Amino acid sequence: MATLEQGGVVDQPAYMHPIAYHERTKHNFGRFAKSPGYMDWQNQPNPFRSYAGCDSLPLKFLQEDPAADYRDLYHRKNNRPQPFSMDNVAALLELSLGLSAWKSAAGNRWSLRMNPSSGNLHPTECHLILPPTSSSESGLFHYNAFTHSLELRARVPAEVWRRVIQHFGTEGFLMALTSIFWRESWKYGERAFRYCNHDVGHALAAVSFAANLQGWQVKYLNAVADEQTATLLGFDRVAWVAQEEECPELLCFVCSSEIEAVPRDLSSDIVTGFSHLSVTGKPNILSGERVSWPIIETVARATQKPATDATVIDFGPRDACREVVSSLGAARIIRQRRSALAFAGEKSLARERFFALLDRTVARNRHTPFDVELSAPSVHLMIFVHNVEGLEQGLYFFVRNPADAEPIRSLARKEFLWRQVEQGLPLYLLQTGDFRRLAARISCDQEIAGYGVFSLGMIARFRRIIRENPYRYRQLFWESGMLGQILYLEAEAHGLRGTGIGCFYDDPVHEILGLSDNSYQSLYHFTVGDPIEDRRLTTHPPYMHLQDRR
Ligand SMILES: Cc1cc2nc3c(=O)[nH]c(=O)nc-3n(C[C@H](O)[C@H](O)[C@H](O)COP(=O)(O)O)c2cc1C
Incomplete structure (x- = not known):
């Protein structure tokens, strides 16, 4: 190295x-x-960039949100x-x-x-x-x-x-x-x-x-x-x-x-x-x-991207999405998305909802957001199921690109079961057990990873992709972030809340799967559960500082 x-x-x-x-x-x-x-609070960077000396064009605010329902977030045909x-x-x-909101507590506002x-x-x-x-x-x-x-x-x-x-x-x-x-x-x-x-x-x-x-x-x-x-x-x-x-x-x-x-x-x-x-x-x-x-x-x-040949990414024929519909409208889901700070650990998620949520992470042609066409799917989900109704607690693996199924299996621990849980869904049970403590431990000891309904690590095909194209290092994180965004919205749609987890202990995560080299690497973690509101915080409207423009 x-x-x-x-x-x-x-x-x-x-x-x-x-x-x-x-x-x-x-x-x-x-x-x-x-x-x-x-x-270094003195030098905390301003989170807002502006360009002084430019003509500024104030944009209108929506008086009414688009009427699209939950399904129209992903499908294109009704919009x-x-x-x-x-x-x-x-x-x-x-x-x-x-902006989605302002928060304030103890004299601070953000x-x-x-x-x-x-x-x-x-x-x-x-x-x-x-x-x-x-x-x-x-x-x-x-x-x-x-x-x-x-x-x-x-x-x-x-x-x-x-x-x-x-x-x-x-x-x-x-x-x-x-x-x-x-x-x-x-x-x-x-x-x-x-x-x-x-x-x-x-x-x-x-x-x-x-x-x-x-x-x-x-x-x-x-x-x-x-x-x-x-x-x-x-x-x-x-x-x-x-x-x-x-x-x-x-x-x-x-x-x-x-x-x-x-x-x-x-x-x-x-x-x-x-x-x-x-x-x-x-x-x-x-x-x-x-x-x-x-x-x-x-x-x-x-990792700067050079000019390359243009490619069209075809995700191929896929089964229709598993629809478990949310009663919330698309814009409502977008607006209410927040990161959970703590979970109550009481609510569970129905198995069918869990499956539908995972299915949303599958890349499909003409479906948001993966039809931006970054690349063929390179990131998979290693899931700790803590509290899904009708599903055993344990360690699971969701294969987002079948081309990686065999390579991962051959690198992972030999004792894993690889038992498919549901026909038509690439979700495999690796090992039953209570992984709550371990999930929190490997997420920099953050309790939210062990308390909720499930948490997961995003396992990317790594070394080969980067050897071929170093600039794709960035793209693997982009794909992980896109997956995170889906999980945030899905958590809201199913009455729960998510949190992205960038802080995790890398190699101890790989050890759970038995991965001993960098063929695959964990790039991002995520957790979903039923949130506890922090009552010390007050919420304010997103553009309260521009009231006169509304
Ligand atoms: C890439 C990424 C990594 C994050 N890592 C953590 C984390 O390790 N622990 C945590 O509690 N929150 C984490 N968060 C959540 C952020 O703190 C949160 O998005 C931010 O405070 C803004 O709040 P909001 O998501 O409610 O808008 C992460 C978010 C992102 C996008």
Whole structure:
């Protein structure tokens, strides 16, 4: 294994960087990944980015939520495609990356958003390249979630916009997600790069769900290089403060759900067109002082995406979804999503509901959110069932891609049963038993992992994917984050609550399965149960600071 001193690795093949980073940022019993070890409150990064000097366009708030029901979160057929107007883009943003509430306690106040974030630090930013409207030309905008407004960073000439539309062959717009690593490393140090990428996955799924309610689909442009995205966003023309730069993560095209296929690349004349735009706006300063984490810079560089061939991901024919319908509407579920802080440990989940919930994590063509088409499914679920009616307590495995079933089985403990629980569902009982203590123990001793209905670890095919394409290190975390977003919404839909768990002891998790090398690695954990409300906290409306605009 490569050694990484001061974040520098000399003469290593590119794939060694993410693999070495991953090794180095593992938590283990008695040894946590390197972090500041305390909270430097003086320099806590501002969770809201704004670009000073840009024209700001206040967005309307929804007066009425889309009528879509629970099933319409995932299916596409009932959501009628809406025009690409500012008000509809506003609705998409409000229901994906906008504020969901303010909380206050003991003189402190903080906001929450529709998308969750490790430590509520929100490293993910969103930029949009929108079509012209009757009152404005096409433009490059940054979404400011605090003011629910778009900051116009550049006007896009009609000729450049025309090239975009000609290229994609249909109406729509471009959306990019970026990360500010410092927001997370301020608290979590070296492990922060992982969390930023989880958050990208959560945000991407959140955008995909909200877009579906507008009758739109989100397609990941998998051929595009990060450098090209940076050019489109004008990042080469921004005077960044060191450590506070935004790093491009992904670029998507958003179009009507009725469109069968769109290109997954950008033509060079589009990129050239954007490279000449004059970009305005000075990014606000997030912290008085910043700490550099060289290992994050190294892994970020090593996992930058180059231009690649465009690919279409076909998830193949799948059985229809197992429908156990929630009475809650789609927007209601999105709005009420929260992380549980503690579980009562009393409620159980009916077996049929548990199966339906797991089935939602299966990638299907023309189903949100995996039809953004990141890649073939690479992440599986190792599940500790604590309290599901009609299902024995124990350790289970949910295989999301059948191609991995045999390899995992051959690497895992020989004594596992691999007994399929239900016909047509790739859920296997490995071992019966009460895993509550162990589940909490390996989740950095967080009780919520042992108390609820179930908790799980996301087990990704790892070494081979990264050896072939180091940039896919990020994507494995995105896929995990997307799974987490589904689990958050599903928990709400079934009257429970979820919490993403980024803090877990990596190799002790692998030991439970008997995995002794890095062919597969656990990337993210999640827990679901019946929440206990923290009565010390007061909840306020999401945009109470903008009451006059409602
Ligand atoms: C990637 C990720 C990792 C997280 N890890 C933990 C964790 O280890 N323990 C925990 O209690 N909450 C964890 N959370 C939950 C966040 O603290 C929570 O999302 C944040 O405080 C915002 O609150 P909200 O989800 O209610 O909007 C995690 C969330 C994400 C997205």
